[in-house]
Amino acid sequence: MAIFPPCHSSEMLEKLLGSVCGKTRDEPKIEEKKIRGRVVLMKKNVMDVTDVGASVLDRIHEIFGRGVSFQLISAEKCDLANGKRGKLGKEAFLEDWVSRFTSLTAEAEATFDVSFNWDESLGVPGAFIVRNHHHSQFYLKTVTLEDVPGHSPVHFVCNSWVYPAHRYKYDRVFFTNKAYLPSDTPEPLRLYREEELINLRGNGSGMLKEWDRVYDYAYYNDLGSPEKGKDYARPVLGGSKDYPYPRRGRTGRRPNKKDPNTESRLFLLSLNTYVPRDEKFNQVKFSDFIGYSLKSIGQVLIPEIKAVFDKTINEFDTFEDVLNLYEGGIKLPDGHTLQKIREHVPWELVRELTRSDGERFLKFPMPDVIKEDRTAWRTDEEFGREMLAGVNPVVIRRLQEFPPTSKLDPQAYGNQNSTITREHVEKNMNGLTVDEAIENNKLFILDHHDALMPYLRRINTTTTKTYASRTILLLQDDGTLKPLAIELSLPHEDGDEQGAVSEVFTPCDEGIGSSIWQLAKAYAAVNDSGYHQLISHWLNTHAVIEPFIIATNRQLSVLHPIFKLLKPHFRDTLHINALARQILINAGGVLERTVFPARYALEMSSAIYKNWNFTEQALPHDLIKRGIAVPDPTQPQGVRLLIEDYPFAVDGLEIWSAIEAWVKEYCSFYYPTDEKVQGDSELQSWWKELREVGHGDLKDEPWWPKMQTQEELFQACTIIIWIASALHAAVNFGQYPYAGYLPNRPTVSRRFMPKPGTPEYAELESNPDAAFLKTITAQFQTLLGVSLIEILSRHSTDEVYLGQQESPNWTADDQPREAFERFSAALVEIETRIIDRNNDGELRNRTGPVKMPYMLLYPNTSNNSKEGGLTGKGIPNSISI
Template identity: 55%
Template sequence: MIGKIILGDALKITGNVLRTTGDVAGSIVNAGGNFIDRASDIGQLGKKKIKGKVILIRSNVLNITEFHSSILDGFTELLGSGIVMQLVSATEIDSHSNERQGKVGRRAYLEKWLTSFPPIFAEESVFEINFEWEDDFGYPGAFYIRNGHTSEFFLKSLTLEDVPNYGKVHFDCNSWVYPQRRYNKDRIFFANKTYLPNETPKALRKYREEELLNLRGDGKGEHQEWDRIYDYDVYNDIADPDAGHQFVRPILGGSTSYPYPRRGRTGRPRSRRDVNYEERLKSVIKSIYVPRDESIFGKKISEIFAYQLKSIAQSLQHKFGVLFNRYPKEFGSFKDVLKLYNGGFPLPTHFLSTLGSFVKEPFLKELLRTDGEQLLKFPLPQLIQDNYSGWKTDEEFAREMLAGANPAVICGLQEFPPSSKLDPNIYGDQKSKITEEHIMNNLDGFTVNEAMKQNKLYILDHHDYVIPFLRRINTTSSTKIYATRTILFLKKDGTLKPLAIELSLPHPQHNKYGVISRVLLPATKGVAASLWQLAKAYVAINDNGHHQLISHWLNTHAVIEPFVIATSRQLSVLHPIHKLLIPHFKDTMKINAIARQSLINVDGIIERTHYPTKYSMEMSSFAYKNWVFPEQALPTDLIKRGVAIEDANSPHGLKLLIEDYPYASDGLEIWSAIKTWVVDYCSFYYKDDKMVSNDSELQSWWKELREKGHEDKKNEHWWPKMQSLQDLIDSCTIIIWISSALHASVNFGQYHYGGFFPNRPLTSTRFLPEEGSIEYEELRSDPEKAFMKTIQVDLSSVALTEISSRHSSDEVYLGERNSKEWTLDEQPLQSFEKFKKKLVEIENMFMKRNQDPKLKNRVGPVNLPYTLMFPTSTEGLTGRGIPNSISM
């Protein structure tokens, strides 16, 4: 696989060199015309000038293609076809324009390109530019830019100093600019002044409208890497009919059977065998399309590449470790698992030297141990750093439902025995078989009804969404799993103790006969304790699958992508809501595209390692049927799950029924801070409800989100109407919460809880042993070996959780922006500073909570403090930090 990556890069470089060479002739022709234009400017040298500072990122010289392009670019510079800019007035109409567009200034050329050699690594370069100034030009509200070179660059900003009557004018650009041959019209960028649509100066209105039209495209053809087109499509790209019938999966989206949020359109050709599917990428050269400004670049793409290599090597580590006498063929005990963190995978010296010749810093430090003797080892997860055996306790098992990797599933028990919402005509009797006799001795003297009334009973329910797939999963693969229900009791010290676990299977004769269930009770000795430990493992398997497919992928990654697309299609960069939301969409489309290509796709990592196997994405579609946008608000979610009640006298307007619920208590602080920021920001631009309802772009945005982005739910009545300021505030708060804090809470703790996979196994290969069987005797004689033979291990999944749990070096966290000049409006800037300071106070509060011995759920038996809601982090595997966006 590594060889394929390297070969692919080599082929890509060769192809790009040939492409660039072939295109240079066109650039020279263009250069000739521009040289004449530039010569005509000599007579204007005596005119008044205003200086501009341009910050951009040039392609680096380590890329052979770009080194070649740099030479060609120097040639075109000599001919006068460099980087050309023209200011556009926001206040003065062009007298020669029939459409009342802003006046366009004379051409200005970026200076000193030839004397500024491309950097070794991609980094910022600063250039000067001098614009001829006309006294009647007015306020420069936009500028055109034309790239006469043969290679693209990333334009960060333009700053004009001392504009007459206006002072400094700043343009936040943050966009890739390709050679002019790639566009039908020169690129345009707007100053960082914010306007509602009806407040936009007449001189800029046409430019504003045209830019949005360009971003929407025409819905035709295959998109290329330089395109900036945002459009929608269904999930018809994760299956591969051309590879055979076993690689066919349902299309998600566009039907009542398989509803789903929309993803970004690529326009790739259709499958040869079934035109309803999009053709899968077969070439290692080409990456899946996303609009160019949604691509990841710089240090982060280098780090992702390093982690991908690491993942490949680690997935091979166990499979081939036996050849080096390093690992047994299977893990026979928990101590065997520890070898993954204490050792490494030895490889021949010549392999290391070859790899080192291809992989430069910062890759090398990620891939090799400092002694150069071994390739890779897994970091020791925080779960077992302080207490190796604490994970096996019932207290830790329950605590992770409140402060672990999947903390937003546990519910208050509302009826006993628990019932089901599945159609009894199809699935028969699905009511729980847990009885009061099973649990009455562990209720501290309460009856079941008394315990429920006093909010003492809770349930982790992995039943209804599993049952429809369970028979198929267990009969079409080596996987053997159960649907599970776990009943828990809230103790006086604020911790939870599990009372019973129900393991259910479809009736062997037919679904209409319901389920057969086995109820396991806590035990500490003998084979009963071993059976209980296995029962907890089956629960963890369900919880892990729910976490990855529903809590993580569906409820954050997938549901947010339509918001990313609609925002760029319908809200101008001049729109205040665009400026509010855009930091929370950074890298999301690209990360999702990578996931569709190699993670959630047919025979991808998820299908190969998680228990739903080939039904993984189909299961997430089943869950999407119950997805409701307003219920993604944290307070609403907590109340719906029965872990909180409304209370006007309590902070945040609700009272937690489990007082020491780290995810909820910390989350409410972050939620409130986000909402206060959104209230301050939106109230500055919208003074009343009428301004919201009359905002044409805002209304188009909300309509498209419902009718195209979440088209399968467009008729649902619960969508906010977007007719009031409150609708806008609530919706934006939910969007930011999902993109930042909710995603962080289910992403960056994955490795610390699941990196030690006996704690959170992904699947199992056999059922609970029956008394008298060989497996039962093995469980009696060697419990750890029996446990490890039951759960299935694939180290690629462990590597994946490590990659996903890491922060990149260029992460931008909640309360931060890439640019301090993201808006010209002073009051929003002040409100943002207040938001940032509030987050600092909140983080200090969380630190104090973690030191409070009364709050036992914050650290637990494993002494792992709850830090997933801490706003800040450093680079790496920290288990804390809330990035602005779903960027990993």
């Protein structure tokens, strides 16, 4: 084997690599040039006020030469002595830190100058190293190099917390906004790219601290508190056939002393659960979140308040009492009771919960569903309309067989098929027969039978008393849905294998029959509310998207074009999910206290996750599966709706098409061929980890795209963006507008349908409103539930909506940036069409009897005023609340 002579081998090797790693040492060196840099950052703030102590220490550090340093990294020249990493420029320091005082308000940006000595022979910088020698962390937003010869300006979009250097075992490296596939990465940046991903993956062990930047997986073993007793123990979700579930972010907290399979929990009021620091809410949003959460947390977590309520305010006696929540609040307890509250609850909290009039307690904003008409929510038309334009418009399906059948195992559950007959429904079908209606695509069903029946016996051993339900509706010529029958079913008292015991209720306009029909609709609404919160909202958006966020940060570099595409759609999601596990979906948390499955809520969602299918989350696929649409290549979205006035589907298909077109145009720029997809090592690792780990309990399902073609990449990215943006907006931000008035969307039923001859039946005859209110959600649960959904339905003032980017310099590539501008323009056009449809009086489902326009899929892209609050419109980029 021939080798280079030893005395010349290093020189010849350098020449051999010269074309890749830069000029050889024989070439003349160009003199250094000053490059001016502009650094935008935010200093550490604590709840809206600058941490004065940290600020003083940082200034002392500056005086002794321990400042914030930057080193540019060449994207064109390698340093052979440093593993072929890009050559480094000289260290430079932020200027004027000592003399620069920033605003005391949260989110106050400060701009600093930095001057670099840069050898022009090193070409353009492609990254930089930052070292923070201060006492406290800061949030680095952007760095801009103003006068790089031939390349100005050079942008670095950082958006990351930089902790003191001693907190890291590696250098913090930031890259320019240029996107590269792994194979196209400039050689000097390759190792930096690879090492950054290794750092983000961590080593899989140890308790993670706030400065750690580790993205890793764990099972849902953090919901239970077994040390409190068996009532607070919960099964581990994920990692087993019995309880499959998407993975969550790992925290590394120690095992529970009572049960080593359960992770120990933080103190109940603590909101400091680990997520990577860059994934946490910013100061403004977190401050708003804390403020709006005070009354909810206060009610949920302080049992003394509940005890007082139980003794003084137990029930709503009339609908006027319910309306007082919005028009006048609840009158404060007497002086003796207030003194009892003071003894057990911090008075500051009571004062915070007391509204400005000083006399009323918990006065809520008026929900949209009763703003124009206080009683229209009770009509059959509105009951049906909300299945198409309400907060849970994703469950209704076309009925293609009669009577409806069950898919439950008959050996375990007996006969669970419906007992609804033709006689029950044909009397209200406007002259149609069942067969004619099915043939003409006129019958639809809201089916909450099979999902609930396996859990119903256990659920009804708690304070809940509810049914599995089926609701059959007729599509009328005017486009509205007319409810025909509601079937309420219970498990057989002799055992599950004996089948269901069912009763069918049909519409009635007068007398006791009218009151019974209103109760039947309430039981169906209770089921729909629970399914909405657990499945449509939590499972199908929040939970399923979390593994995508973890895998993206672990396997796709910030330089990767798909990372740049997806990252905006992951903002704040890990944090809101972690907060949910801490105070909402945990054992004894808000969800278990306010939604009918109670302690079985998350276990039930695990059973439904078994049938989750990634490809079916595509809106056209979902509509076809539910029989709401049929394939039609002549239509712009490739499907034809069988319910033409279906606001969620009509608006959703336009949003879906806009996202799909944007994704195709963006991805095609970087992946012009299938071979590019197949040859992308990071992309393939991302998709493999996502399937095999993130959604590992479903890894063997045949429906997963193989990620071998452009079309599979387009499909996957479109679905991810759809779930994180439009689907979540549709099932989240209507919660308060529709369910803030809880009689419209009750979450619990506390007693069964009254039987003739009982005192409950007599009360239903004599005082139907009182009987209705005693059946649905109790007062304390109402206060709790309304407090929660008021928080969840609010848009943050810092919201970034679909069609908007957080930074104008999000990419250096012109064609993707131009494609995004076309995407934004398309969304603005959709906004105009939505307004036009809402103003069309012939489309009765757009506003309905409650006169509430459907705006949940109004993009709000053109809104730059940062309007927040209960707007009931706007599609945020991500699941941010």
